[in-house]
Amino acid sequence: MSENEKNLKAAVIALAGYRAGGALPALDEIETYWRGLVDANGIAPSRAELDPRAFSRSLSNCFIAESITPRHLRLRLTGQHLSDVMGMDMRGMPLSAIILPDSRPHLEQLISDALVGMTGPVRISLFAPPRFGQPALYGGMVLLPLRDEPGAPRRMLGAFATVGKPGRAPRRFRILGAAEVDRPTATPAGRPALKVIDGGLSARP
Structure with missing residues (x-):
């Protein structure tokens, strides 16, 4: 398997929610909690x-970020896992x-799209490439928009694992791929489909 194929496989695993490693399921837990707070509209x-008590098992993976420009987020609160890494x-x-x-330009575009459209x-x-004393490391991140509050910068709930x-x-880390998960609606819940963004990969049920 070529290096590119390995990277693509890693991206699919991360986007779908990697479970065997016991780490990336934290992203699913936090996203599920966020979806439960989204109203019928x-x-x-x-x-x-x-x-935070509602996602206490994944609290160390969470962060709250606020916009400082239309393309940049500043971390305001962070879990221990991010600090450790x-x-x-x-x-x-x-x-x-x-x-x-x-x-970073890819991340900036994702942030810009999310802040402007307040997407799902x-x-x-x-993927963090291997170096001396640093084994290859795969991971994932989810960005979850929060509703605007008067007088406050736009914020996002995030998770990193x-x-x-x-x-x-x-x-x-290098970004291998990114996907916007369909915005929750009042229809019966199912496993969300993933939509390709800027060359990212899609994962279907």
Whole structure:
């Protein structure tokens, strides 16, 4: 299997919700909680509606980010997992700090699209290349829009998870693919379909 094929396979696994490693299911849990707060009209919850006790098992994977420009998010609250992988307290840092420079324009476009359109969840598959003291590391991130609050910057609930040993910190990731998950509606719930964004991959039930 070529390196490109391996990367594509990793992206599909991450976008679908990798379960065997015991880490990326945290993304599913947090997204499921967020979906439960979306009203019948598809309006996202506000920051004030979030109750960390409802996703306590995945709390270490969570973060709250706020917009500082139309294409950038700053981390305001972060879980321990992100700090462990990066080797520092990430509060106050831009979300792009965890992304390798060649993938930052892609992240900026995803953030811009999400902030402008207030779309549904965005799943991002990640890969940290191996280096000395740093094994190859696969991961994923989900961005979940929050409803605007008067006088406050636009915010997002996010989650970040990895599979395997992170090795020596800090680790920075390349974006392998991204997909916008269909916005929740009042129709009966099922496994959400994934829609391709900017060259990302799709995963169907």
